[in-house]
Amino acid sequence: MITQCIYCNHTKLYKLANGHLKCALCKRKISPAKIEKTKNIINAFCKNLTAREASKECKCSYMTAKTHYDQIRLLITQYLEEQYNKHAGEIKEFDEYFYLEKSKKKSENTIFDIQNFLTFDYGGKVYNILMPSLRKYRTHLLDDGMQHKYYNQLSRFITFRRVAKLEHLDNTIIKFWNFFEESIKRYRGVDKEYFIYYLKEVEFKFNYNIEEQKNILYSLYLT
Incomplete structure (x- = not known):
């Protein structure tokens, strides 16, 4: 009520x-009915249901659920930026991560699909910055047969030249990366254009428990 x-x-x-x-x-x-529907979709999002699963559970169209999900992810991205700006002075550790879907890891040509982001730990919460993509160089380097050289060079860079400031091996950043790898599997591939929003979704769900997520999203979406 x-x-x-x-x-x-x-x-x-x-x-x-x-x-x-x-x-x-x-x-x-x-409209109480509209608010109830929105809350139900938010609850489905926090329960890690896909938009299609949410549409069935909430008895709405797939496009209605997807539109809500897209808006939720945008609001989350803005909210996390605001929270980080308030606490940027509390950064304790940071490290970089290279992500590539498991199905693409055996091909040298997929080097250009790698997503590189920096993860910061501030007060037990994480914040991620997505780094520039190599994809814009893909056509040129494939035409010149350079993918093998860049694949080897990047492999060496990942192994020996990590940008990191870590005080402990068992740290919040490593826990987030494990959480991210497990969470992102549900989507079976994410379009490069929208990767940042899914990264921020995982960041949000790592930083806040499910009740905190709901309360934050009710406030962001319904006011």
């Missing part, structure tokens, strides 16, 4: 003939 305005938190609401509510203070209209 809605007991206060989701926009201004005023507690005096009027019920309209169509079932909607109207705030006595800000005069905005509120």
Whole structure:
């Protein structure tokens, strides 16, 4: 039951003939059914259901669930940026990570699909910065037969030239990477254009427990 305005938190609401509510203070209209549907989709997102699974559980169309999921990921990305900016001075450790889907790891040509990001630990939470992609060089280097050379050079770089500041081997960053590798499997491949949003989704779910996730997303999405 809605007991206060989701926009201004005023507690005096009027019920309209169509079932909607109207705030006595800000005069905005509120649809309880729409809010309930949004909350159900947020809950499905926090339970790690895909958009298709969410559409079945929430009894809505796939496009409705997907639109909500896209908006949730955008809000999460903005929220995590704000939180990091508030605590950037608390960074304790950082390290870099090279991610490539398991199915692509045996081919030299897929070197250009590697996603490289830096992970920072601030107060037990993580923040990730996605580094520039090598993909823009793909056509040129494949035409010149240079992929073998770059594959070997990158392998050596990953092994010997890591950018890191770690105080302990058992640390928050390593735990996040393990969590990320397990979480990203559910999507069976992520388009390069949208990888940052899935990375931020995993970051969000690592940083906050499920109840915290719901409360944050209710606040972000419904106000």
